[in-house]
Amino acid sequence: MPWTCADIPDQRGRTALITGANSGLGLETARALAQRGARVVLACRSLERAEQARAELQADACGELIPLELDLADLQSVQRGAHQVADQLGRLDLLINNAGVMAPPRQLSAQGHELQFAVNHLGHFALTQQLLPLLEPEGRVVHVSSGAAYFGRIAFDDLQGERRYDAWAAYAQSKLANLITALELQERLEVTGSSVRSIAAHPGLARTNLQPTSVAARGSRLEALAYRLMDPLFQSAAMGALPQLYAATAADAQPNAFYGPGGPGNLKGYPKACRMAPAARDAATRQRLWRVSEELVGNALGS
Template structure:
C-alpha cells in the first residue's frame, strides 16, 4: 500500500492537538493536518520556537502544496506545554478549555531519547516523566473534550521500535538505583504502548466513541537523536548520530506518516499499532503492525495505570478494562 499525506481525508472542522509541534515529526504532522483543513493546537515548551514554526508552516501552505486537500487552510494556535511539569500540563488544559469546545484528535508525540539522567519538575526520571507520565496526565485532563465531541475521536500515542527492548521496572520506575539511558528510554516507550492499549480497553468498557492507537516512526531523521550527545558534550557521538541519520533515516515528513495514518485513516480500530512497512520497519509507507508481547500484557498495563494515576495525581473517570 502506498499512503502519504495526500492520502489523508479532509480534516476541515476538526480540532487537533499535537505535542512537540515545533520540530521534527510534530512539525510535519502539524503542517499536514493544517493543510487538510484542521485547526491545530501546537502544544510546545518554547513559545518562541513554536511561533516561528507556525509562521513557516503558514508560508508553506500559502503556496498551495499539491498534497493539501482542503479548500481553506486550517488555523494554528500556539499554547505553552511543558510535559516535564505537571502544573504546566494543568495550565495547558485550562487554556485549551477556554479557547476550544471540541477535540477530535490528540497526538501524544513529544519526547526525549537516551538523555543523561535528570528529573522533571516533579521529581520523575525525565524519559519516563516526559514520554509517559506527561502524556498520561495530558490525556486525562483532555478526556472530557474527547468524549464530548460528536463523532469518533482519537488519541494517538507515539512509541518506538525500541519498546521491544523495554521492561517496566516497578521497583525502580525512576531508575534511581541503576540508570542506563537506553533502558530508561525503552521503558518509557513500552509504557507508551501499555497506556495506549489500556486506554482503548477502558474506552470500550465505558462505551465511549473514542479510540486509542499506538504508532512509531521507524528511523526518522530528526533532532531527537542529537539531544543526548549534546547534553553529554560528546562531539564524537553527535557526529555518529548525524551520520546514522543521513545513511539510515527517512525524512521527518515520512516519519510522521504513521502518526497521521493512525489519526485519520478510516480503517483504523482502537488498540492498533501503526509503523513503516519497509526495510526492518524503519522506513516506508505506514501499515498496521504487531508490537511486542510485553506491550499487550493487560496485568502490567493495569498496574502501570494505577501507578501513573498515583504519581501524576490525574484520575480518569473510566471503568477498569
C-alpha cells in the same frame, strides 16, 4: 498503493492538538493536518517555540494555527495548558501525543521524576486524562512510541532510575509505557462504551532533532559515529510522521494496532500495521502502570 499525505481526508471543521509541534515529527504532522484544513493547536515547551512553528507553517496552512505553551516536564504546566484548551476551544477531534526526549543523562522533571519517564509518559498520561472529555464522542488519541518499545521493560522497583540509570533502558521503558497506555486506555474506553479510539504509532528511523540533541547531551563520540554510519537507514521526518498521521486520520486505522513504516525491519517506508511489543499485552503490567501513573500524577496535582 502506499498511503501518503495525499490520502488524508479533508480536515476542515476538525481540531487537533499536537505536542512537540515545533520540530521534527510534530512539525510535519502539524503541517500535513493544517494543509488539509484542520485547526491545529501547536503545544510546545515554550510559547516562543510555538510561535516559531506557527510562523513556519502559516503560509501553507488552510486551517487556524494556535500556539500553546505546554511543558510536559512540568505537570502543573500540563494542567494549565489543558484548562486553556478546554476554556478556549471546548472540544478536540485529535490528540497526538508526539513530543519526547531521548537518552539524556539522568535529569529530573519539575516534580522530581526521571525526565524521560516524565515527558514521554507521565506528561502525556496526564494530558490525555484531562483532555479526554473534549474528544467525545468520536475523537482519537495517537500515542507516538518507538521501535525501542520492543526492548523495553517497566522497572516497577526503580521507575525513576534512582538506583541504576541507563539512558537507553529508560528511553525504552518510556516508549513501552506509551504502548501500554494506548492499549489500556482503549480497553477502558470500550468498557465505558466510548467511541473514542486510542491508537499507537512509531516513526521507524526518522531524522529529527532527537539524535543530535541526544549526542550533544551525552557527549558520546561513539554514538555520533554510529548515527553517521546509520544515516542511509534513516528517512525524513515527513516520512516518519506518516504512521501517526495514518493513525490519526485513516478511516480504517484500528485501535490496538501499532502503526509504523512498512519497509524491512519497520525502519522506513510507508505506514502499515506492525507487530505489537509482547510486553505491552500483559494485562497485569498495564493495569499496574496505570495505577502507578494515576498516583504519581494525582500526588503532583493534589488530586
